[in-house]
Amino acid sequence: MDKPREFTKSISVLQVIDTSLYIASAVVIYRYVGADVQSPALGSAGPLGKKIAYGLAIPTVLIAGIVNGHVASKYVYVRVFRGTNHMHERTLLSIGSWVAIGLISWVVAWVIAESIPVFNNLLSLITALFGCWFAYGFPAIFWFTLNKGQWFASTKKIFLTVSNTFILAMAITLCGLGLYVSGDAISKDSGSGVWTCANNAV
Numbered sequence: 781m782d783k784p785r786e787f788t789k790s791i792s793v794l795q796v797i798d799t800s801l802y803i804a805s806a807v808v809i810y811r812y813v814g815a816d817v818q819s820p821a822l823g824s825a826g827p828l829g830k831k832i833a834y835g836l837a838i839p840t841v842l843i844a845g846i847v848n849g850h851v852a853s854k855y856v857y858v859r860v861f862r863g864t865n866h867m868h869e870r871t872l873l874s875i876g877s878w879v880a881i882g883l884i885s886w887v888v889a890w891v892i893a894e895s896i897p898v899f900n901n902l903l904s905l906i907t908a909l910f911g912c913w914f915a916y917g918f919p920a921i922f923w924f925t926l927n928k929g930q931w932f933a934s935t936k937k938i939f940l941t942v943s944n945t946f947i948l949a950m951a952i953t954l955c956g957l958g959l960y961v962s963g964d965a966i967s968k969d970s971g972s973g974v975w976t977c978a979n980n981a982v
Contacts, residue, residue: 912951924948
């Protein structure tokens with residue numbers, strides 16, 4: 781960042797815009813569709829609207845999936861080959877390993893997607909496993925790490941220590957309860973749609 785002191789201002793603007801867009805889309809969808817919104821919500825549009833929406837969304841979804849798959853594969857590759865010549869040289873082992881890691885990661889993603897066919901349940905599982913930690917758990921852990929030995933140094937630090945303890949407890953609770961609810965929903969809903977080409981919109 782060119783001016784690090786402006787970070788708070790930029791993150792605040794991002795949060796306001798982000799929250800406004802989420803609220804606006806939720807209100808518009810609820811206004812025109814009602815409580816019976818399909819998941820994903822694009823399935824609730826009319827026949828023509830659905831085709832247009834999916835036509836616009838598919839490139840974005842593909843790009844996002846490819847980026848995430850590439851990052852995961854690169855992470856594994858770097859962890860395996862850090863400190864070796866294979867990191868930067870084109871050898872048979874490095875190319876073969878890169879292809880194998882990519883193939884394995886995409887096969888694992890495909891197996892998960894086919895095994896949990898209801899989109900809502902898959903989103904719930906992902907959110908319970910990762911969302912609550914990235915949004916609440918890790919920031920609290922980072923605060924404790926950055927302020928190690930100073931948790932009770934002042935009134936402000938005591939307040940922040942209590943606040944971050946509460947946030948961390950909330951993340952653990954959300955993860956545990958979210959996993960339980962997701963697992964329960966997956967076991968109830970995963971009947972006929974597993975490993976088929978049927979429409980899995982709810």
